[in-house]
Amino acid sequence: MLRPPADLHDYRYDNVLTLQMTALVDLLQHGPRPVDAAPGTPPEGTLLLHEDCFWEASAKTPAHRLDLDASTLGAAVAVAALCGAATRDEAVRVVTTLPGLPGHQAASAANWLAALYPADGDRYWGSLQPDRVAEYHASRVLEDGAVPLAALLAAGSPAQQAQTVTVLARSAIAHYNTGRTTNSDRVLHALDTALDTTPLAHQALQNVTVALPYPSRVTASLALRLTAALTQANRQLAALDPAACKPDLARSLSSLGVRLSEVGRRSEALTVTEEAVEIWRRLAAGNPAAYEPDLTTSLSNLGVRLSEAGRRSEALTVTEEAVEIRRRLAAGNPAVYEPDLARSLSNLGIWLSEAGRRSESLTVTEEALEIRRRLAAGNPAAYEPDLATSLSNLGARLSQAGRRSEALTVTEEAVEIWRRLAAGNPAAYEPDLATSLSNLGVRLSEAGRRSAALTAEQQAVEIWHRLAADNPAAYEPDLATSLSNLGVDLSQAGCQSEALTAEQQAVEIWRRLAAGNPAVYEPDLARSLSNLGIWLSEAGRRSESLTVTEEAVEIRRRLAAGNPAAYEPDLATSLSNLGAQLSEAGRRSEALTVTEEAVEIWRRLAAGNPAAYEPLLATSLSNLGAQLPEAGRRSEALTVTEEAVEIWRRLAAGNPAVYQPDLARAFTVRAMLLAIGDALSEALRAMAEAVKLYRRHVATIPSVLPELHTVLNLQVLLLEGLGREEEAEAVRRWLGDNPLPPDSHN
Incomplete structure (x- = not known):
């Protein structure tokens, strides 16, 4: 059985x-004639061993009388799979290129292949089925040197050339997806070498650039090469006959922009995409019905390219234009234009968020998701990747709106889809999976599930490291983002040394990228510098911490001056961090000034969006409360810390896992202020609340253990001050029995 x-x-x-x-x-293999397949042979390989026997038996029949060895027969089958043939003449021309096939047997071999795998319709040759087996066989024969690829391309018709390149590209992807990366590299190298000496016909370039699998980072360089060749050919034709050939030139320019961006050549991508849009604008002005759909595609692509160049305001403008046109087109023909509308809405949601228009961003992102859910329900294979993208985007938008539970739910759904898609086709979907895992790490951290957050982020970093090693220009920004997120998760797990290392690696990448393109990468550099300042401070390296935090503030002040809605939250975060570090450095007057500025910003933002900004306001209020007594403003300090406690208490009632540690910190600050004013009994009660909350979470959030030690040491002092020595001694014993790990910073 x-x-x-x-x-x-x-x-x-x-x-x-x-x-x-x-x-x-x-x-x-359990039938009467099993073949000798080595352990680990893929299913395609074992099926081909069975086919070998069939080929040899068939070739020797009276109908064909082909006296050829098994290698040549296999090579002939590979040629049929690679090229196909519409006519007998096409078949004979390509099969004649085989070095092991005598010329007088070429026609017989072509006839044998036609009988072996009959074609559908009026074509002469069919092919070995299923396609994956045919692609596997063709690529292995090519690797063995039995097929002269350059000669085969030269002999083929444009349709045969296009099929040959497409079959080999698909085989390279299939090899990669099943872990046979060496085979994948060999196939692509052989194809590149053949193309160096045998350029493809114009019609072949047109066919193959449409047929190549997308997305696929494995064939990205090949796709770029072919699209660039097509664009060059179309440019020459358009110079001779602009009226007839300009649309083809614009179409290939738009595709070239996508392919250039895919390999990290973003400046060139922007240039060709702008040229495509200029052509489509002119054509659509004369014939909107014919050319508006193409114009919107190029506008949508241009929005992405402008955003990559840091020109976010322009990206928003052109994407809004694309959405306006696509809404009109989709109203008249939803079946054709709704997928395009959803794509533009999804991009628009991102650019609106970056412009600080978060409410509008959420609305259009939800609209995009609603369309894509409907489309994916009817055709999962076509639309699930788009659905997963919209789910991931919506997670970010919901988090910005303070709806963190919903954000986590949709992000988990996105990751589940990407995991399934990437398992079947890592070449296409691993980057999307890594992005979604990184987002999931952030959402899990927001939900207080810090161990799960760390695991997700570590998985993302592992993927990005691998991808960036192959293509730094395309994937280093993603790697740096994920390293920065990982630093946060490691810190929350109590691994301060590893957190610092991860953030230093991120900053090193962002510095290099920002030096080449400040408009794009300075916001990311500032974010990483802000985090690095925190980890350096926790490591006791306060002078370095202050330096990088001041640098982060300087960048963010400049950005917020140009776009307050987008960058004021980041500026307030850095100001709050800078205030704490200036205070540690003894520069208390400066510390108080920047902390008050941070609180003023957070108050304004929280008034407009409490769910998103109240936690940040409360943190800043606690920082302010800790600094005001140094300026002799103890009464104000008690007022703002009480406000912070009340905010955290309300938030912790709704989400204890996330906000109880913050409530404990607020109680600690308040207790210290009360102790300064000799209200020791009241201070001890506040400190007891903090201890209770920290104890509740120390098992699941290791990073709170140093804070618990700090609070307990303060509790000892308060108990001693009140003459309650026996209770103080009990706390001292607990501290002695539960020392901090060596890597902890108290």
């Missing part, structure tokens, strides 16, 4: 073809 694979639960079996091939291999 045949048993199912032991790992049938694996994601790869979600692919029906993989499941069917695995089942067929098991059936054949």
